[in-house]
Amino acid sequence: xxxxxxxxxxTRPAARxxxxxxxxxxxxxxxxxxIGLLWGVTVVTFALVHVVPGDAATANLSEQAxxxxxxxxxxxxxxxxxQPIWQQxxxxxxxxxxxxxxxxxxxxxxxxxxxxxxVPATLELAVPSMILALVVGTAVGMLAAVRHGRxxxxxxxxxxxxxxxxxxxxxSLVVLYLFFYLLGVSPSGxxxxxxxxxxxxxxxxxxxxxxxxxxxxxxxxxxQHLVLPVLxxxxxxxxxxxxxVRSAMLEVLQQDYIRAAYAxxxxxxxxxxxxxLRAGLVPVITVSGLAFASLLSGTVLVENIFGWPGLGQxxxxxxxxxxxxxxxxxxxxxxxxxxxxxxxVDLLYGLIDPRIRLS
Amino acid sequence: MSGSALLSLDRLAVxxxxxxPVIHDxxxxxxxxxxxxIAGESGSGKSLTAAALLNLLPAGSRVTGxxxxxxxxxxxxxxxxxxxxxxxxxxxxFQDPTAALHxxxxxxxxxxxxxxxxxxxxxxxxxARAVELLDQVRIPDPQRTxxxxxxxxxxxxxxxxxxxxxxxxxxxxxxxxEPTTALDVTVQAxxxxxxxxxxxxTGLSVLFITHDLGVLSALTSRTYVFYAGRVMETxxxxxxxxxxxxxxxxxxxxxxxxxxxxxxxLRPIPGSPVVPGQAPPGCPFAPRCDFxxxxxxxxxxxxxxxxxxxxxxCPVAPELEVTP
Numbered sequence: 001x002x003x004x005x006x007x008x009x010x011t012r013p014a015a016r017x018x019x020x021x022x023x024x025x026x027x028x029x030x031x032x033x034x035i036g037l038l039w040g041v042t043v044v045t046f047a048l049v050h051v052v053p054g055d056a057a058t059a060n061l062s063e064q065a066x067x068x069x070x071x072x073x074x075x076x077x078x079x080x081x082x083q084p085i086w087q088q089x090x091x092x093x094x095x096x097x098x099x100x101x102x103x104x105x106x107x108x109x110x111x112x113x114x115x116x117x118x119v120p121a122t123l124e125l126a127v128p129s130m131i132l133a134l135v136v137g138t139a140v141g142m143l144a145a146v147r148h149g150r151x152x153x154x155x156x157x158x159x160x161x162x163x164x165x166x167x168x169x170x171x172s173l174v175v176l177y178l179f180f181y182l183l184g185v186s187p188s189g190x191x192x193x194x195x196x197x198x199x200x201x202x203x204x205x206x207x208x209x210x211x212x213x214x215x216x217x218x219x220x221x222x223x224q225h226l227v228l229p230v231l232x233x234x235x236x237x238x239x240x241x242x243x244x245v246r247s248a249m250l251e252v253l254q255q256d257y258i259r260a261a262y263a264x265x266x267x268x269x270x271x272x273x274x275x276x277l278r279a280g281l282v283p284v285i286t287v288s289g290l291a292f293a294s295l296l297s298g299t300v301l302v303e304n305i306f307g308w309p310g311l312g313q314x315x316x317x318x319x320x321x322x323x324x325x326x327x328x329x330x331x332x333x334x335x336x337x338x339x340x341x342x343x344x345v346d347l348l349y350g351l352i353d354p355r356i357r358l359s
Numbered sequence: 360m361s362g363s364a365l366l367s368l369d370r371l372a373v374x375x376x377x378x379x380p381v382i383h384d385x386x387x388x389x390x391x392x393x394x395x396x397i398a399g400e401s402g403s404g405k406s407l408t409a410a411a412l413l414n415l416l417p418a419g420s421r422v423t424g425x426x427x428x429x430x431x432x433x434x435x436x437x438x439x440x441x442x443x444x445x446x447x448x449x450x451x452x453f454q455d456p457t458a459a460l461h462x463x464x465x466x467x468x469x470x471x472x473x474x475x476x477x478x479x480x481x482x483x484x485x486x487a488r489a490v491e492l493l494d495q496v497r498i499p500d501p502q503r504t505x506x507x508x509x510x511x512x513x514x515x516x517x518x519x520x521x522x523x524x525x526x527x528x529x530x531x532x533x534x535x536x537e538p539t540t541a542l543d544v545t546v547q548a549x550x551x552x553x554x555x556x557x558x559x560x561t562g563l564s565v566l567f568i569t570h571d572l573g574v575l576s577a578l579t580s581r582t583y584v585f586y587a588g589r590v591m592e593t594x595x596x597x598x599x600x601x602x603x604x605x606x607x608x609x610x611x612x613x614x615x616x617x618x619x620x621x622x623x624x625l626r627p628i629p630g631s632p633v634v635p636g637q638a639p640p641g642c643p644f645a646p647r648c649d650f651x652x653x654x655x656x657x658x659x660x661x662x663x664x665x666x667x668x669x670x671x672x673c674p675v676a677p678e679l680e681v682t683p
Contacts, residue, residue, distance in 0.1 A: 255458060256453050256454075256455065256458035256459040257458065257459055257460060257461040257462070259415055259453070259459075260451070260453060260459045260460070260461075260521075260524075261461070262413075262415060262445065263413050263415060263445055263446065263450065263451045264445060264446040264450070264472070264473040264524065264528075265441075265442045265443065265444070265445035265446030265447060265473055265476065265477060265528070266442075266446075266472065266473055266476065267442060267476075270472070274464070274472075275461055275464070278461070278463050278464065279461065279462070279463060282463075352463060353462070353463050354462075354463060354465075354508040354510070355462060355463075355508070355510045
């Protein structure tokens with residue numbers, strides 16, 4: 001007895017010891033990969049912007065200014081466009097290492113300042129959409145899997161297929177027509193009605209900032225402005241999620257441990273809510289990383305239609321204006337978000353599945 | 360059939376959704392404290408019989424005939440009735456413990472969740488009983504095991520955990536569906552000894568399903584041989600294995616490696632097992648049988664008594680002189 005307890009006590013810390021260094025090594029590796037990735041993003045974006053036919057000067061200067069070679073030359077010199085591309089690139093990289101993302105040709109402000117302004121607006125759309133999509137997608141997908149082959153499953157399958165094949169801009173226009181034009185229950189776009197001044201900026205998200213400042217009327221107005229674009233973005237994401245959750249849960253339902261749980265006499269809600277959900281969440285988390293990616297790209301269209309001054313609109317304007325520093329800034333930010341989401345996914349994996357935690 | 364039987368099936372028939380008949384007229388009984396074997400090839404319906412006993416058949420399956428457990432009509436149970444029987448009356452150990460244990464729930468949770476429900480135990484009482492159970496199935500360091508996950512154990516240990524889970528709510532009947540098939544031979548012996556010991560200590564009845572005839576002789580008192588969803592032969596395990604009274608039992612024994620005889624002495628059964636739903640009109644084994652006559656292909660033979668304690672569904676059984 002004493003022999004076994006001491007042996008057990010002796011092995012446990014030994015088994016645990018490599019865990020923290022493992023995590024540190026894991027995170028270190030991810031940071032290194034992320035730095036490499038960000039560097040790759042700068043190279044590819046730089047190359048792409050130069051490969052695209054068109055010219056920043058033509059895109060940004062007026063017809064009249066373009067006819068004056070002196071103005072064009074001054075513009076090129078101001079933005080460093082007269083230098084060879086490799087010099088432009090090295091110059092940008094040097095500034096980047098010092099935390100300087102350059103100045104936007106469109107807004108004339110530092111790209112970082114622009115990002116600080118536009119990113120919270122997009123997060124205000126993306127985060128609630130993602131949470132809604134995850135909750136609804138998991139619940140509906142699970143329901144369809146449990147009722148496999150029955151009428152409700154068919155409805156969900158057809159519904160998610162419709163959702164998948166609906167273009168987000170079309171859906172945006174339809175909900176605007178319905179809820180703004182016909183029913184008049186929703187604002188047409190923007191983040192806030194004109195009678196409200198933007199609340200003092202803390203997080204940059206109007207709903208949160210207005211609530212923090214105690215301006216409840218403004219907060220409610222901001223929420224009303226959120227509803228339609230969030231609805232469209234949720235629909236866009238939830239269709240993919242439902243299909244994925246359904247097939248993942250169907251696979252888990254075939255497993256012996258689900259049969260074993262029923263064989264123990266557990267009620268259906270325990271089997272589904274504990275045994276099925278726990279196992280089905282792992283693939284769901286994987287796909288939610290991808291779903292977040294499609295959601296972010298969806299914001300470009302949705303923000304344009306709803307006049308939402310967020311990252312999507314900023315990216316759109318930067319791209320049409322061939323505004324290299326802004327394009328790079330947006331690309332770097334999006335790449336950073338992707339790697340962050342993927343890291344979160346991997347960490348959540350370990351939290352849910354003990355087999356991954358130890359290896 | 361004796362009235363005291365713990366479980367008795369009377370001409371039980373199972374049809375899967377889509378109208379595929381998989382079990383025909385299975386008549387079977389298990390006495391309290393008895394270990395009974397069901398033997399047969401894969402696809403013989405032995406696992407589906409087990410599933411039928413816990414109402415775990417695919418949705419839309421049809422079960423007819425009679426099934427009585429501890430005086431209760433199983434086929435008349437509603438959902439709440441099944442929840443009461445499952446785990447606490449009849450419980451099950453699956454073939455592959457790796458698949459049958461939830462990989463992401465700690466063993467303590469899997470061992471106590473149904474106890475709290477069936478036995479109405481508090482969290483701490485359930486944990487105390489869990490420790491006892493793990494001790495009973497000879498798992499060292501039960502306290503630590505409760506906090507561990509299945510992947511931290513070997514196959515044999517996982518099956519011991521699965522048995523502890525199955526026994527947690529003091530069931531009267533344990534269905535063991537090929538519980539040793541996925542395990543090493545040396546580990547198998549330990550699991551068989553454990554089941555035998557549990558029967559002796561607690562008076563548990565066991566329905567032991569296997570395709571391995573060798574395992575049966577060590578453990579079971581009586582054996583039912585299934586083929587294509589029918590009981591081909593039944594009797595005391597020793598007599599059944601030494602003097603089979605059905606050509607199929609004999610063929611199974613002949614296909615089994617034993618003793619010093621080389622691989623050359625193995626006799627594979629000619630032909631292939633019956634596909635469910637495509638059984639010939641007569642005896643399902645007739646197409647593969649050396650003794651088949653014209654009569655065998657008209658109607659499936661009824662099991663007929665041989666001596667006092669055996670039944671064989673073969674008309675030539677009384678004259679059958681086969682050496683396994």
